[in-house]
Amino acid sequence: MVKKKKWLGIALTAALALGSLAGCAGSKDTDKSDGGNGEKITYWAPFSGADGPRMKTIVENYNNSQSKYQVDFQIVPQSDYYKTVDLAFSGQKNAPDVLIMHTDQLKNYADKNLLKDLTDTVEKAGVKAEDYAETAWKAGDIGGKHYTIPLDIHPLVMYYNKDLFKAAGLDPEKAPTNREEFVAAAKKLTDSSKNQYGFVIPTLWPNQFIFPTLLFQNGGELMKDGKPNYNSPEAVEALTFYRDLIQKEKVSPENVQQDGEVTLFLQGKNAMHLNGPWMMEQWDKAGINYGVAPVPQLGTKQQAVYANGHNFVVPATVKDTKKLDGITDFLKYVAGNTMEWAKSGQAPASKAIYEQSEEFKKMKQQPIVASEFQYAKFAPVVANWGQLSDPLWAEVNLALLGKKDPQKALDDATKKAEQVLNK
Amino acid sequence: MRNTSWKSQLTSSLFVLPYLLLFVVFLLIPIVYGAWISLHNWDLLNPVHEFVGLKNYTKIFNTDSYLNELFFEGLKNTFQFVVYSVPLLVVVGLGLALLVGALPGKLKGFFRTVYFIPYSVSVSVVAIIWLWILDTNSGLINQYLQKLNLPLIPWLTDMPWAWISLAIATLWWTIGFNMVIFINALNDVSEELYEAGSLDGANRWQRFIHITLPSIKPTMLFVVITSTIASFNIYGQPYLMTRGGPGTSTKVLLMNIVDEAFKQRQLGNAAAMSLLMALIMIIISILQFRITNRKE
Numbered sequence: 159m160v161k162k163k164k165w166l167g168i169a170l171t172a173a174l175a176l177g178s179l180a181g182c183a184g185s186k187d188t189d190k191s192d193g194g195n196g197e198k199i200t201y202w203a204p205f206s207g208a209d210g211p212r213m214k215t216i217v218e219n220y221n222n223s224q225s226k227y228q229v230d231f232q233i234v235p236q237s238d239y240y241k242t243v244d245l246a247f248s249g250q251k252n253a254p255d256v257l258i259m260h261t262d263q264l265k266n267y268a269d270k271n272l273l274k275d276l277t278d279t280v281e282k283a284g285v286k287a288e289d290y291a292e293t294a295w296k297a298g299d300i301g302g303k304h305y306t307i308p309l310d311i312h313p314l315v316m317y318y319n320k321d322l323f324k325a326a327g328l329d330p331e332k333a334p335t336n337r338e339e340f341v342a343a344a345k346k347l348t349d350s351s352k353n354q355y356g357f358v359i360p361t362l363w364p365n366q367f368i369f370p371t372l373l374f375q376n377g378g379e380l381m382k383d384g385k386p387n388y389n390s391p392e393a394v395e396a397l398t399f400y401r402d403l404i405q406k407e408k409v410s411p412e413n414v415q416q417d418g419e420v421t422l423f424l425q426g427k428n429a430m431h432l433n434g435p436w437m438m439e440q441w442d443k444a445g446i447n448y449g450v451a452p453v454p455q456l457g458t459k460q461q462a463v464y465a466n467g468h469n470f471v472v473p474a475t476v477k478d479t480k481k482l483d484g485i486t487d488f489l490k491y492v493a494g495n496t497m498e499w500a501k502s503g504q505a506p507a508s509k510a511i512y513e514q515s516e517e518f519k520k521m522k523q524q525p526i527v528a529s530e531f532q533y534a535k536f537a538p539v540v541a542n543w544g545q546l547s548d549p550l551w552a553e554v555n556l557a558l559l560g561k562k563d564p565q566k567a568l569d570d571a572t573k574k575a576e577q578v579l580n581k
Numbered sequence: 582m583r584n585t586s587w588k589s590q591l592t593s594s595l596f597v598l599p600y601l602l603l604f605v606v607f608l609l610i611p612i613v614y615g616a617w618i619s620l621h622n623w624d625l626l627n628p629v630h631e632f633v634g635l636k637n638y639t640k641i642f643n644t645d646s647y648l649n650e651l652f653f654e655g656l657k658n659t660f661q662f663v664v665y666s667v668p669l670l671v672v673v674g675l676g677l678a679l680l681v682g683a684l685p686g687k688l689k690g691f692f693r694t695v696y697f698i699p700y701s702v703s704v705s706v707v708a709i710i711w712l713w714i715l716d717t718n719s720g721l722i723n724q725y726l727q728k729l730n731l732p733l734i735p736w737l738t739d740m741p742w743a744w745i746s747l748a749i750a751t752l753w754w755t756i757g758f759n760m761v762i763f764i765n766a767l768n769d770v771s772e773e774l775y776e777a778g779s780l781d782g783a784n785r786w787q788r789f790i791h792i793t794l795p796s797i798k799p800t801m802l803f804v805v806i807t808s809t810i811a812s813f814n815i816y817g818q819p820y821l822m823t824r825g826g827p828g829t830s831t832k833v834l835l836m837n838i839v840d841e842a843f844k845q846r847q848l849g850n851a852a853a854m855s856l857l858m859a860l861i862m863i864i865i866s867i868l869q870f871r872i873t874n875r876k877e
Contacts, residue, residue: 241843244625266846270626353718353727361738362824413717413735416824421719544844556828559738577647 196221196228199484202246202257203231204239208439209502216498220491227484246473247272253473256485258309261297261467262537262544268300269541274472275303283486289493291531294467294507300539306469307489308507310499312435313465313534314367315527316454320447322347322354322429333430333451337399340430340454344409347429356409358419358428359400361558362551368432369554370464372396374535375457380547381538386575388550389568396457397557397564405560413559435527438503450523452530465534467507500524505531542578549574615852623849625842630849637853651841652854655834656861662819662833663812666748670808671801673752674759681760682767693764697757704754704817711750712737712822737823743831747818754818755811759804766800767793802873806866813862834858 205213210233217231232254234242240263246253247267259267267273276298287295290308298306320330326346334340344356360368370380378392387393404410420437422428424444432453441448455461470489476482496506500518505511505527511518512528519525537543553571556562562570619637621630640646681692699707714721715736723733736746770793778788794801816835819825825832838858842851 244843244846247626248628267626272626358718362826411718413733413738415715415717415735415737416712416822418716418718421713421716425719427719542845545840548840548844552825552829552832555826559827561827574647574650577650580647 196224196226197480197484199227199229199256199481199488200252200254201229201231201488202234202243202254204234204236204258206233206235207436209436209499209504212498212502216492216495219495219498220488223491224487227487229484229488253475255476255481256470256472256488258468259306259471261294261311261465261469264298264305264469264471265300265539265543266541267471268303268305272474273305274474274476275305276307276472277304279472279482279486280304280307283483283490285486285490285493289509291507291509291512291528293465293531293534293536294469297467297536298469306471307493309468309470309492309496310504310506311465311467311527311531311534312504313463313527313530314364314371314432314453315435315523315530316451317423317431317433317437317441318449318451319423319426319429320449322426323449326429330449333449334454335452336455337457340456341403341407341409344403344430345407348409350408350411352427353411354427355411355422355429357403357430358414358422359404359410359558360417360419361414361555362416364433365554365558366547366551367434367464367466369396369400369550370535370537371432371453371462372400372457374462374464375455375460377457377459379538380550381540384540386546386550386572386579388553388572388575389565392457392459393568394565397554397568399456401557401560401564404558435503435505435523438523450526452526460533462533462535463530465530465536467536468504503527507531546575546578549578616856618848619852619856621849623847623852625846625848633849637849638857640850641853641857648841648850648854651837652834652857654829655832655837656858658830658832659813659815659834661744662747662815662831663809665744666751666812666815667805667808669748669752670756670759670812671804674756674804675763675801677756677760678763678767682764693761696760699754700757702754705821707750707754708818708821711746711753715746715822738827740827740830743823743827747815747822747831750818750822751812751815759808762800762804763797766797770796798873802870805873806869809865809869810862813858813865 201217203210203213214231214233217229221227221229243257243259247270259273264273285307291311294308294311295306298304298308316333318333323330323343326343328343328346334343340357347356348354373380373393373396376392376396378390378396379387381387382390404412419428419431420433420440423431424440424446426446438450453463470492472482472485476485493506493508494510496508496511497515497517499506500511500521503523505524512525512531518528537547540546550568550571553562553567553574557564557567618630620632620634622633622636623630637648640648641652643649677696681689681696684692712720715723717723717733717735717738720736722736726733734742736742774792774796775788778792783791814835815833816839819831819833820836823831825836834854835858838851838854841847841854
């Protein structure tokens with residue numbers, strides 16, 4: 159009896175194994191037949207969050223809309239993205255035919271001649287610079303060549319809690335637009351006895367977006383003549399103003415930890431919050447009554463906002479004209495059909511969407527993001543901005559925690575960054 | 582006789598083979614390859630890797646190079662963590678083992694499992710849980726402090742609190758492992774020794790010092806060494822909880838190495854830093870081994 163059972167078990171296992179193998183083979187077959195005989199184009203992107211399915215839909219729609227090309231969309235998790243891309247470029251892995259690259263990374267790869275100059279390809283395919291936001295398109299011009307077709311720009315935006323605005327006697331449809339209005343509103347919205355604050359100041363991320371925004375609004379620059387310029391008078395003013403919101407105006411608690419300001423915003427205890435457009439889905443899920451507005455002009459000189467962007471780039475090794483035709487055909491399709499992308503909260507850089515689509519203009523957050531395009535500024539065009547800027551964020555952190563004077567902190571940051579530069 | 586021993590030798594070698602294979606593929610080859618990389622100017626994006634000999638190592642010791650600060654600042658921070666966490670990991674692990682061991686049968690199994698569960702979750706989960714508990718302005722602990730009209734503690738944004746928080750989170754996460762090892766060691770201590778000790782009039786504490794501790798000495802050494810190595814490899818907790826802050830005070834060596842490898846894309850420098858770090862760990866382990874054995 160026992161023996162019989164054992165045999166039965168083995169037979170069943172074998173059957174299951176065979177079945178699953180057959181299943182695998184079957185699904186592979188259908189995958190292939192799905193693509194038809196089109197030229198295959200591999201496309202990599204770091205969209206491992208809520209934006210992944212959106213891009214997937216766009217690619218699927220494209221594949222179904224024609225049969226000449228077959229785009230194979232592969233998501234590489236954000237945290238491993240550039241490692242994987244680097245390995246691909248250094249020839250240790252099969253490189254994709256087209257991939258997404260952040261604006262602040264372009265220079266690293268362009269310097270090493272790893273990206274294809276798209277000037278001719280774009281012209282041949284009839285893709286025009288005028289069809290995209292100028293800010294986004296220009297960021298792809300490096301050293302007299304053009305490397306990108308932009309997907310979106312994601313600048314800093316302001317989120318605010320409408321319920322708290324109402325409770326404080328402020329108009330929930332009118333967010334502050336300049337420094338005076340902002341500070342006044344923040345003070346009104348602060349009630350430390352209820353542990354409620356007007357503007358909780360992060361001490362870590364996303365200061366990588368907020369501090370440059372304040373600096374640009376003061377008319378300052380992060381780099382000057384290829385050298386770190388973190389301790390300019392504009393920068394010191396920006397950091398002093400930012401820190402005073404905690405220490406003098408007391409509209410923010412002290413010692414905010416990683417994501418502490420997000421937690422308080424989600425709990426309805428943080429009235430105003432600066433962050434990227436990608437936060438939208440999180441607020442929606444939490445069911446907060448929030449408003450979105452352009453970042454107020456908190457600096458003294460001009461309106462400006464720090465941004466990063468997603469761009470399509472093509473590795474320099476892709477030379478096959480048939481492939482290039484396919485890539486441009488796909489990217490032209492994307493430019494006209496990125497409403498799906500906008501649904502994740504982002505504003506596509508394609509004018510067909512952000513200037514002409516009625517559906518887009520009716521959205522809550524996305525048109526506001528797009529309204530910041532004209533004065534959005536990217537990271538300085540310099541290799542290894544990531545590591546070059548690390549000392550700055552660490553010193554801004556110390557200043558905001560009250561451990562260092564702003565001038566001293568920024569002096570130290572500049573010194574350390576120079577050391578990194580002179581390796 | 583000879584024949585069988587030859588056969589049994591072959592069989593035992595075959596049993597070692599699978600591990601040996603994995604060891605060679607996943608440890609030995611990467612280590613040798615890493616050493617090879619460390620002798621080159623290895624930019625991830627540059628197809629040409631120029632041979633530079635020991636230059637990457639000399640740069641680490643050259644005070645003009647940013648690598649010097651990157652390595653020694655990171656090392657200093659890692660050392661601090663090791664010094665704070667290892668004694669806790671050993672003492673608390675042993676303490677819990679003694680406590681759980683003293684419980685009646687069924688409860689013993691229950692608490693052993695309870696204390697071991699955190700060990701099986703990933704570091705990101707640990708970080709999220711502790712971020713919520715320790716949040717300065719909305720965390721669990723500070724909410725209670727506020728209710729008791731006590732001052733709020735900046736758990737993750739001030740020193741020495743940041744180290745304390747990281748040590749607590751690490752303790753909660755990994756203590757189960759040390760505890761289980763100690764429980765097994767304690768079970769192996771012969772009951773007769775305790776009986777004899779009692780008859781000679783030794784009290785609980787004396788029995789612990791003179792019977793328990795000497796009996797579990799090999800296990801103690803094992804736990805001390807593995808805890809030290811594990812603490813040296815700290816990365817996830819500060820990376821997720823303090824982001825190296827305040828400033829760079831909790832930016833540990835591994836964070837700097839990863840930055841150098843994948844942000845700066847200088848694999849040669851990063852490999853040199855890792856090998857130096859490994860060397861330091863090996864020296865410390867040997868010292869620990871020597872010191873414990875000398876007393877014998």
